[in-house]
Amino acid sequence: MGRAPCCDKANVKKGPWSPEEDSKLKDYIEKNGTGGNWIALPQKVGLRRCGKSCRLRWLNYLRPNIKHGDFSEEEDRVICSLYATIGSRWSIIAAQLPGRTDNDIKNYWNTKLKKKLLAFAAAASSSSTTAAFNAAAAASSAFHHRSSAANKPLPPSMYSSTSSSSHMTSLYNNYNYTPNPNNPKQPLMVDDNHQQQPLLSATATSSCLETGVSQQQYYQPLIMFGGTGSDLQQTSCSSNNSENNGGGISCGNKQADMGIMSYHNFNNNSSIRSNIIPAGFDEINDSNVFLSHQFDDHHSTIINSSTDDDAPPAPALMADFYLDVVKQQQQQLSMNMNDLSLINIGGGNQQVINSKITSQEKDHQRMMMYYFNTDYC
DNA sequence: AACCTCATCAACCGCCGTATG
């Protein structure tokens, strides 16, 4: 039996709120509170509205000290930094910005901030793929040049002022991640000789992950940009394209979208493709597509390469943008750059996740985004 | 002036986790 509706859909008013409705709701809540029951509230207030609608209206517009518009640069930085860290967890991000609502931040990100970053990424790109590759390689190398684990301090808590060791614990608790001292190190995307390496695999079993999925998890820190017409966009829109079995990113309407994340795939045939579209390109063509690799079951041997729409990250756009966000992240977490062996930026593939994989697997996707450094596991 | 495209954002939808009986 399905769940009963929370209200009589036929008799509730929808659409924009009138000033009179606002006034009624605001007056009532200010005098009486919500009573802990939003569903019952509309009747008490005398509104023909769904309780959920009342709740949303109050939380997003009527409650005191709400700020709208005019995001400051500092707020931009916080949003970018947190998005880089935790993805589209708008409520968590909003909690760090007093007066801002999750809805506001979400809209702001989707309509403005993301484009701002894309423009930045495009501006930072080089027309020379060789130079760009080298720059990216250098960036990656800097990333992966890690200080000695023994001397590595734990990062401070991001969400509280408690001791530093609570940081990852907090993340684990919130995101179903259990530390595993035997967990393998993260793979490198570019080695010390600036050579791209195959995606490596990490086995994340249920002993490490509370979510209990025992299949192998593949991941790699990647920047993912999907443009109009790219496979990524098709992935997000289509569920029956057998080629597009993996993660992808949510692509907006006719707009390039982006995400940078630990990419792993639940491809039915156990192979992995790195579906990466160079940043800043709306369309895929010969000039902006790099090789795409498909790996075997063990994720160690390339069994197919092509210059199809699916491509490894475009170094051209990685270096500056990647590092800039990392610096923000570093500031946010008061972490040393060398402490970060893996960082994930973005993560707008919820749409794909929802349509492709189970909620357990979705947990894994989320989990991977918190995978800062195995030394802390 | 009419039409089109795009950006914006308030509001809705449906899923999920938790509480309760």
Next chain:
DNA sequence: GCATACGGCGGTTGATGAGGT
């Protein structure tokens, strides 16, 4: 243990207006 109710959340929609042709 199960069904139901509810709050919370994130993705998406659609009305609206601005700007361009």
